[in-house]
Amino acid sequence: MTGTLDPVVGKPIDRVDGNAKTTGGARFTAEYPYPNLAHAALVHSTIARGRIVSVDTTAATAVPGVIAVLTHHNAPPMKPASKASRLNLSTLVSGTSVNFLNTDQVHWNGQPVAVVVAESGEAARAAARLVRVGYRPSESVVDFAxxxxxxxxxxxxxxxxxxxxxxxxxxxxxxxxxxxxxxxxxxxxNHNAIEPHATTAAWDGDRLTVHETTQSIDWLRSHLALRFAVPRANIRIVAPYVGGGFGGKGSVWPGTLLAVLAARATGRPVRLSLTREAVYRTVGGxxxxxxxxxxxxxxxxxxxxxxxxxxxxxxxxxxxxxxxxxxxxxxxxxxxxxxxxxxxxxxxxxxxxxxxxxxxxxxxxxxxxxxxxxxxxxxxxxxxxxxxxxxxxxxxxxxxxxxxxxxxxxxxxxxxxxxxxxxxxxxxxxxxxxxxxxxxxxxxxxMRFTADVTVRLSADGSVLVRCGFHEMGMGAATAQAQIAADALGVPFEAVRVAYGDSDLPAAPMAGGSIQTATAAGSVLAASEKLKRRLRSLARRHGTDGVHHAETLVRAGLPAIEAAVGSGTRLGRLASQARLMSTIMRDRRWAxxxxxxxxxxxxxxxxxxxxxxxxxxxxxxxxxxxxxxxxxxxxxxxxxxxxxxxxxxxxxxxxxxxxxxxxxxxxxxxxxxxxxxxxxxxxxxxxxxxxxxxxxxxxxxxxxxxxxxxxxxxxxxxxxxxxxxxxxxxxxxxx
The missing domain is CATH 3.30.365.10 (Aldehyde oxidase/xanthine dehydrogenase, molybdopterin binding domain)
Known part of the structure; x- marks a missing residue:
C-alpha cells in the first residue's frame, strides 16, 4: 500500500478477546445451548487394580430425571486407542490406553466405571452416588517411595x-x-485450571459436534474419528475459548470419550462437566x-x-x-x-x-x-x-x-x-x-511444528486470518493479528483472526511453547504468497503503489486468498512430511x-x-x-x-x-x-x-x-x- 504504517509487532496491544471475556460475552464449553440437552456424571472406581464383579444401578435409575446408567454391560463399543507413534503425532494425544466402559478391568483408583445420564446435572450427580460397584482387587503398585x-x-x-x-x-x-x-x-x-474440563457432544447420524476444553483440536478430532469409527471429516471440534490448559487439556481423558459415548447411547446431546474432584480422579498431573x-x-x-x-x-x-x-x-x-x-x-x-x-x-x-x-x-x-x-x-x-x-x-x-x-x-x-x-x-x-493457514484480503481492505490454533488466555489471536498486520502493511484494526475450530486449517497442539512461532511462520508464508499475487495483479491493472484494496477493485475481485497447507488427505501427508523435515533440520541447533x-x-x-x-x-x-x-x-x-x-x-x-x-x-x-x-x-x-x-x-x-x-x-x-x-x-x- 502507499505510505508506511508503524509496526505493531512489539507493541503492547490490548487483547482482541479482552472485551468478550471481561463482559461475559465469551462462551465456554459448558455454556453452549442445545435443545433436549442431557447431563452426565461419572462413577469412579475405589480400587487401584482389579476387575468389576458386580454393578447395581437400581437405586440410581430410580432417581427422577435419570435417562440411562451406562456400564460395561450396556455401553456402546469403542475402538481401542492406537499405539503411540512418532510418525503420527496425533497418536500421542491419548491420555490412557483404557477402553472405558468396554472392559471390566480397573487400572487406577478413580477410573470411571459407569456414567449416569440425566435431565439435569444435579440429578446425574445424585444418581452417580447411588451406583454400587463390586470389585475383585489385584495386587497393585501405588507407593512411589x-x-x-x-x-x-x-x-x-x-x-x-x-x-x-x-x-x-x-x-x-x-x-x-x-x-x-x-x-x-x-x-x-495436579492441574487446577480456572475452567474445569468439560465436554458437550451432539450426534447427528454419523456426524459429531464436540465443544471441548482442549488444547489439541486437530489431534482430538483424529482420536475421536478412530475411537468411534467415523470419518474425520464428520467430526467438528469447537473450542474458541479455553479457560487455561497448562498441558492438562492436551490429551484426551475419559470425560471426553464418555460424553461422546453417552450422546451416542442416548441419542441426545450430552454435557459432562467435571467437578474439581473428578478432574483429579480422571485427568493426569x-x-x-x-x-x-x-x-x-x-x-x-x-x-x-x-x-x-x-x-x-x-x-x-x-x-x-x-x-x-x-x-x-x-x-x-x-x-x-x-x-x-x-x-x-x-x-x-x-x-x-x-x-x-x-x-x-x-x-x-x-x-x-x-x-x-x-x-x-x-x-x-x-x-x-x-x-x-x-x-x-x-x-x-x-x-x-x-x-x-x-x-x-x-x-x-x-x-x-x-x-x-x-x-x-x-x-x-x-x-x-x-x-x-x-x-x-x-x-x-x-521447537516449532507446522500449521495450515489461509490469509484473505478483501476489497474493503480487511484481512481474515484462518487457523485452528488455540486461545487459552495467552493472547494468541492478538499476536497473530499483529504479525499479519505488519506482514501485509495494513492497520491492526483491519485484521480479524478466526481460530479454535476444526473447520479451520489445522494447527498443532498448543504445547511446548510452540504455537506462536509455528503459526507465525505460516502466517508470514501465506502473506508473502498473497503479496506476490497482489503485485502480479497490480502490474496487470496499473495499480503499482496504491492501496491493496484499490488493486482488487480495479481487478473486479471481491477478495483474494493465499494458503499454506491443506486439509485434504494429500495435504495432511504433505504437512506431516513438512513437520518431520522441520524437526530433523532444527536438530542441528541447541x-x-x-x-x-x-x-x-x-x-x-x-x-x-x-x-x-x-x-x-x-x-x-x-x-x-x-x-x-x-x-x-x-x-x-x-x-x-x-x-x-x-x-x-x-x-x-x-x-x-x-x-x-x-x-x-x-x-x-x-x-x-x-x-x-x-x-x-x-x-x-x-x-x-x-x-x-x-x-x-x-x-x-x-x-x-x-x-x-x-x-x-x-x-x-x-x-x-x-x-x-x-x-x-x-x-x-x-
Whole structure:
C-alpha cells in the first residue's frame, strides 16, 4: 500500500478477546445451548487394580430425571486407542490406553466405571452416588517411595532424549577439589485450571459436534474419528475459548470419550462437566520425582563433573516420561557429564504434561545444587554460573541458535539490586524477619511444528486470518493479528483472526511453547504468497503503489486468498512430511528460551513461615510480539512456580492409591496475598533461526522459580530445603 504504517509487532496491544471475556460475552464449553440437552456424571472406581464383579444401578435409575446408567454391560463399543507413534503425532494425544466402559478391568483408583445420564446435572450427580460397584482387587503398585527400587531406564526418542554421558563423571566427581552430592524430591502435582474440563457432544447420524476444553483440536478430532469409527471429516471440534490448559487439556481423558459415548447411547446431546474432584480422579498431573544432583569443581569454580539422575513414574496404562534432566544437557560447561532418567510403572492415573514438563522440576534440583556449590566455594552464585557458561551445547557440541544468558543476568541483577545482598546466610534482617535473596536460571527448549493457514484480503481492505490454533488466555489471536498486520502493511484494526475450530486449517497442539512461532511462520508464508499475487495483479491493472484494496477493485475481485497447507488427505501427508523435515533440520541447533529468576523472601525464625516479598524475572524469548500479553504469561508462570515451591502437593494414600486431597479445599494454591509485585523484563532480541525471531514464551517462566525460592530461603536461614513444597515444618527441622 502507499505510505508506511508503524509496526505493531512489539507493541503492547490490548487483547482482541479482552472485551468478550471481561463482559461475559465469551462462551465456554459448558455454556453452549442445545435443545433436549442431557447431563452426565461419572462413577469412579475405589480400587487401584482389579476387575468389576458386580454393578447395581437400581437405586440410581430410580432417581427422577435419570435417562440411562451406562456400564460395561450396556455401553456402546469403542475402538481401542492406537499405539503411540512418532510418525503420527496425533497418536500421542491419548491420555490412557483404557477402553472405558468396554472392559471390566480397573487400572487406577478413580477410573470411571459407569456414567449416569440425566435431565439435569444435579440429578446425574445424585444418581452417580447411588451406583454400587463390586470389585475383585489385584495386587497393585501405588507407593512411589517403595516402587523406586524397580525403576528402569526411561526410553528416549528424537524429541525427548532420556540421558547423556560425556567422560567419566563419577570419577571426576570423586577427584574434584570441591563437590556437592545432593538428593531432591518433588511431589505429585495436579492441574487446577480456572475452567474445569468439560465436554458437550451432539450426534447427528454419523456426524459429531464436540465443544471441548482442549488444547489439541486437530489431534482430538483424529482420536475421536478412530475411537468411534467415523470419518474425520464428520467430526467438528469447537473450542474458541479455553479457560487455561497448562498441558492438562492436551490429551484426551475419559470425560471426553464418555460424553461422546453417552450422546451416542442416548441419542441426545450430552454435557459432562467435571467437578474439581473428578478432574483429579480422571485427568493426569505431574509425576513425583527423586533427583540426585552432584557437582564437582576446581577451587576457581570450573565444573569438572555434573551428574543429574532422576526417578519418576508413568501409569501402567499410559503416561509420558518426565524429561527431568533436559536443562542439564545445556546449561553448564562441565568437563564430564552423566545424565540419566529412570521410570517406574505404577497403578495410578497416568501422568501427563504440566507446564514445562521436566524443566519445571529439573531446574529445582540443578539450580539448588549450583547454589550450594557456590556457597562451598565462597563465590557469588551468579559469578559461578558465568564461569561455567558454555560456548556450545556441552553434550553434543551443537551451536546455540541464540543464547544471551550473560545479558539476562546482568540486566536482572541490576533491576533486582543483587549488589545489595550480603553474601552470608542469615545476615540480613527486617525487624524480626530473616531476609533472603535467591537466584536461578530459567530454561526451556524451543521447537516449532507446522500449521495450515489461509490469509484473505478483501476489497474493503480487511484481512481474515484462518487457523485452528488455540486461545487459552495467552493472547494468541492478538499476536497473530499483529504479525499479519505488519506482514501485509495494513492497520491492526483491519485484521480479524478466526481460530479454535476444526473447520479451520489445522494447527498443532498448543504445547511446548510452540504455537506462536509455528503459526507465525505460516502466517508470514501465506502473506508473502498473497503479496506476490497482489503485485502480479497490480502490474496487470496499473495499480503499482496504491492501496491493496484499490488493486482488487480495479481487478473486479471481491477478495483474494493465499494458503499454506491443506486439509485434504494429500495435504495432511504433505504437512506431516513438512513437520518431520522441520524437526530433523532444527536438530542441528541447541535452541531455547532462557532467563534469570531473582527472588526475595522473608522467613519468620520462630514459625518457619516463608513470604515471597519481591520478584524480578528477566527473559530472553527472542522477538517479543506483544510485551503486554507476554509479561502476563510470565507472571502467571512465576505464580505457578511459587505455588510449586511453597504450597502444592497431591497426597496419595500409599495403601490404596487414592488421592486424598482432590480439590481446592485440600490442595493448596497461592492466592493474591501470597504473591508480591512481579517485575518482568525481556531482552527482545530475535533468534535468527525462528520465524520472526520468536522463540516461545509461557513455559520458561515457571522454570527456575522453585530453586530461586529455595535458594532465597537458604540465604535467609542457612537451611537448605531439598524437598518440595517448602513448608513450615521443613524450614524448622532442616
Amino acid at each position: 517403595t516402587a523406586q527400587r524397580d525403576a528402569k531406564p526411561q526410553p528416549g526418542n528424537a524429541l525427548m532424549p532420556s540421558g547423556a554421558k560425556k567422560g567419566d563423571a563419577e570419577a571426576a566427581l570423586a577427584a574434584a577439589a570441591v563437590s556437592v552430592d545432593l538428593r531432591f524430591t518433588t511431589p505429585p502435582l 505431574r509425576t513425583p520425582s527423586v533427583q540426585r544432583v552432584a557437582l564437582g569443581a576446581d577451587s576457581n569454580g570450573k565444573l569438572s563433573a555434573l551428574v543429574h539422575t532422576s526417578v519418576s513414574y508413568v501409569g501402567r496404562v499410559g503416561g509420558t516420561g518426565e524429561p527431568v534432566t533436559s536443562q542439564s544437557r545445556h546449561l553448564y560447561a562441565a568437563d564430564t557429564m552423566l545424565l540419566r532418567q529412570d521410570i517406574v510403572e505404577m497403578d495410578l492415573i497416568p501422568n501427563t504434561f504440566m507446564r514445562a514438563p521436566g524443566e519445571a522440576i529439573g531446574t529445582f534440583g540443578l539450580e539448588a545444587a549450583v547454589d550450594e556449590l557456590a556457597y562451598r566455594l565462597g563465590l557469588d552464585p551468579i559469578e559461578l554460573r558465568m564461569r561455567n557458561e558454555p560456548a556450545v551445547s556441552p553434550v553434543d557440541g551443537h551451536k546455540f541458535s541464540h543464547r544471551l544468558l550473560r545479558e539476562v543476568y546482568a540486566l536482572g541483577a541490576d533491576r533486582f539490586g543483587w549488589a545489595n545482598r550480603s553474601p552470608r546466610p542469615g545476615s540480613m534482617r527486617d525487624g524480626r524477619w530473616l531476609v533472603g535473596m535467591g537466584v536461578a536460571t530459567a530454561y526451556h527448549p524451543a 535452541r531455547a528460551a532462557c532467563g534469570a529468576q531473582f527472588c526475595e523472601v522473608r522467613v519468620d525464625p520462630d514459625t518457619g513461615e516463608v513470604r515471597v516479598t519481591r520478584w524480578t524475572g528477566v527473559f530472553d524469548i527472542g522477538r517479543v510480539v506483544n510485551p503486554k500479553t507476554a509479561a502476563s504469561q510470565m507472571r502467571g508462570g512465576i505464580v505457578m512456580g511459587i505455588g510449586m515451591a511453597l504450597a502444592e502437593e497431591t497426597l496419595v494414600d500409599p495403601r490404596t492409591g487414592r488421592i486424598m486431597n482432590p480439590g481446592l479445599a485440600g490442595y493448596h494454591l497461592p492466592v493474591h496475598a501470597d504473591i508480591p509485585p512481579i517485575d518482568v523484563a525481556f531482552l527482545d532480541d530475535p533468534d535468527p533461526t525462528m520465524p520472526l525471531g520468536i522463540v516461545g514464551a509461557g513455559e520458561v517462566s515457571i522454570t527456575g522459580v522453585a530453586a530461586a525460592v529455595a535458594n532465597a530461603v537458604h540465604h535467609a536461614t542457612g537451611r537448605r530445603i531439598h524437598d518440595l513444597p517448602i513448608t513450615l515444618d521443613k524450614v524448622m527441622s532442616a
